Amino acid sequence: MRLVVFSGTSEGHALCRFLSARGAVADVYVATEYGAAVMEPMPGVAVHEGRLDADGIAALVDAETLLVDATHPYAAAVTDNLRAACARTGAQYERLLRPALDAAGVAAVPDTAAAVAWLNAHPGKVLLTTGSKELEAYTAVEGWRERLYPRVLPSVPVLEKCAALGFAGAHIIAMQGPFSREMNAALLRQTGATILVTKDTGASGGFAEKLSAARETGVTVLVVARPCAENGRTLEEMQAYLAGKLGLAGPARAQRESLPRFPLFVSLAGKTCVVFGAGRIAARRIGVLRRFGARVVTVAPEDRACVGLTHCRGYEKSDLSGAFLAVAATDDRTVNRRIARDCAARDIPCSVADCAAASTFFFPAVCEGGGLTVGVVSDGSAHGKTAAAAKRIRAVLEEFDD
Numbered sequence: 001m002r003l004v005v006f007s008g009t010s011e012g013h014a015l016c017r018f019l020s021a022r023g024a025v026a027d028v029y030v031a032t033e034y035g036a037a038v039m040e041p042m043p044g045v046a047v048h049e050g051r052l053d054a055d056g057i058a059a060l061v062d063a064e065t066l067l068v069d070a071t072h073p074y075a076a077a078v079t080d081n082l083r084a085a086c087a088r089t090g091a092q093y094e095r096l097l098r099p100a101l102d103a104a105g106v107a108a109v110p111d112t113a114a115a116v117a118w119l120n121a122h123p124g125k126v127l128l129t130t131g132s133k134e135l136e137a138y139t140a141v142e143g144w145r146e147r148l149y150p151r152v153l154p155s156v157p158v159l160e161k162c163a164a165l166g167f168a169g170a171h172i173i174a175m176q177g178p179f180s181r182e183m184n185a186a187l188l189r190q191t192g193a194t195i196l197v198t199k200d201t202g203a204s205g206g207f208a209e210k211l212s213a214a215r216e217t218g219v220t221v222l223v224v225a226r227p228c229a230e231n232g233r234t235l236e237e238m239q240a241y242l243a244g245k246l247g248l249a250g251p252a253r254a255q256r257e258s259l260p261r262f263p264l265f266v267s268l269a270g271k272t273c274v275v276f277g278a279g280r281i282a283a284r285r286i287g288v289l290r291r292f293g294a295r296v297v298t299v300a301p302e303d304r305a306c307v308g309l310t311h312c313r314g315y316e317k318s319d320l321s322g323a324f325l326a327v328a329a330t331d332d333r334t335v336n337r338r339i340a341r342d343c344a345a346r347d348i349p350c351s352v353a354d355c356a357a358a359s360t361f362f363f364p365a366v367c368e369g370g371g372l373t374v375g376v377v378s379d380g381s382a383h384g385k386t387a388a389a390a391k392r393i394r395a396v397l398e399e400f401d402d
């Protein structure tokens with residue numbers, strides 16, 4: 001199963017760190033250059049940048065993809081596109097929910113009781129735009145008579161309810177929406193509110209106008225989640241789910257996986273080895289594999305190093321059938337990772353030229369002389385050292401030639 005994460009949020013970032021630490025391989029898409037820049041390089045995680053519409057997303061996923069939507073809760077259009085693309089392609093859609101609190105001037109709570117508790121911990125006047133139904137619950141806010149300015153519908157029963165609860169006339173704003181940004185901002189200034197409480201009403205509910213007015217006036221927004229909140233998983237739940245679903249190693253097993261690789265000396269005589277890419281790196285490896293008697297199948301749309309192509313086209317999954325091992329050495333990181341995943345699903349050892357973390361075998365520096373064969377690999381972090389050591393070992397082996 002191929003893992004694709006749409007991120008740009010801190011929880012998406014945290015999920016990527018979790019995945020990388022457990023040896024998972026994922027493609028991460030962020031909308032902006034800034035989003036890409038804040039993602040530090042992580043083994044196994046390829047970051048792609050750019051805004052995609054539903055067609056663009058659909059082109060990236062298929063029925064074997066698990067897509068994690070870790071985009072911002074207010075990026076509703078992106079979430080709609082992600083859902084549509086998954087529905088169209090059969091990819092599995094999983095929503096990563098935002099943790100309760102967000103630092104960027106917007107706080108979120110799951111329900112009214114939590115909103116009351118939050119208001120008790122945060123002083124200041126409040127423009128309460130959650131309607132009249134839950135008004136009673138808000139009278140549990142300390143100093144509510146002075147602090148709260150409920151905005152309600154101008155109907156007689158509603159006003160009677162406000163009066164019965166004990167709200168003063170000077171605090172009741174009875175008006176019929178929709179409200180513009182300017183109107184919201186004027187009310188925030190007029191009341192002196194430093195907090196605006198709202199339900200997550202979506203685009204049609206005037207939510208954006210509330211947010212922009214709050215931003216303009218420097219007011220903190222407290223969002224009370226919808227009763228039927230978006231289905232999804234919190235960061236912790238998503239981590240546990242993906243660990244189970246993808247069979248991820250715990251950090252301990254991931255650590256074991258970074259143990260030195262065992263030099264397995266096997267005969268390649270007549271074995272099918274598939275090499276993807278036909279550039280400098282692929283050419284070097286094809287040469288080695290052919291020297292060891294392998295039947296090398298080469299696949300690339302363009303034969304840059306004149307290796308002789310079996311299939312002159314891009315990678316296709318069917319290329320892996322019957323392969324004893326594979327080498328992913330294209331210059332397209334996304335393709336290399338797809339090859340790695342497809343190999344992992346088929347238990348085909350795969351060396352990935354641009355990602356040690358995704359490699360299930362390391363292509364060694366091969367040294368021969370005097371009837372001896374030595375293979376050199378590093379811990380995956382020092383290829384220059386591998387090459388330098390190989391050079392010296394080759395010189396030593398020459399001494400064994402008659």
Ligand SMILES: C[C@@]1(CC(=O)O)c2cc3[nH]c(cc4nc(cc5[nH]c(cc(n2)[C@H]1CCC(=O)O)[C@@](C)(CC(=O)O)[C@@H]5CCC(=O)O)C(CC(=O)O)=C4CCC(=O)O)c(CCC(=O)O)c3CC(=O)O
Pocket residue numbers: 281284285351352353354355356357359361362363364365366376377378379380381382383384386387388390
């Ligand atoms: C994990 C491994 C996976 C695999 O491909 O199987 C892998 C991964 C990567 N290599 C990278 C870079 C370079 N590798 C070399 C050289 C060799 N690399 C080889 C094997 C391996 N390379 C596997 C582990 C073996 C080991 O322990 O080293 C050798 C032995 C065999 C061969 O390639 O034929 C060959 C020496 C052959 C010889 O001397 O005989 C040079 C020097 C040069 O090319 O001249 C550079 C550029 C300088 C530098 O970066 O140091 C990058 C960054 C690429 C990027 O960012 O785009 C990655 C990706 C990553 O680290 O994640």
Ligand SMILES: NC(=O)C1=CN([C@@H]2O[C@H](COP(=O)(O)OP(=O)(O)OC[C@H]3O[C@@H](n4cnc5c(N)ncnc54)[C@H](O)[C@@H]3O)[C@@H](O)[C@H]2O)C=CC1
Pocket residue numbers: 276277278279280281282299300301302303304305313314315329330331332333335352353354383
């Ligand atoms: N492990 C190593 O020793 C080193 C690895 N690298 C990495 O190795 C990779 C290849 O490097 P070079 O050979 O220098 O690149 P290159 O640019 O010379 O060749 C790339 C080859 O990949 C092919 N290709 C592109 N898309 C493909 C697809 N969908 N299916 C099959 N083939 C496809 C191209 O047609 C071309 O033949 C790069 O990702 C690079 O980062 C770079 C230096 C050393």
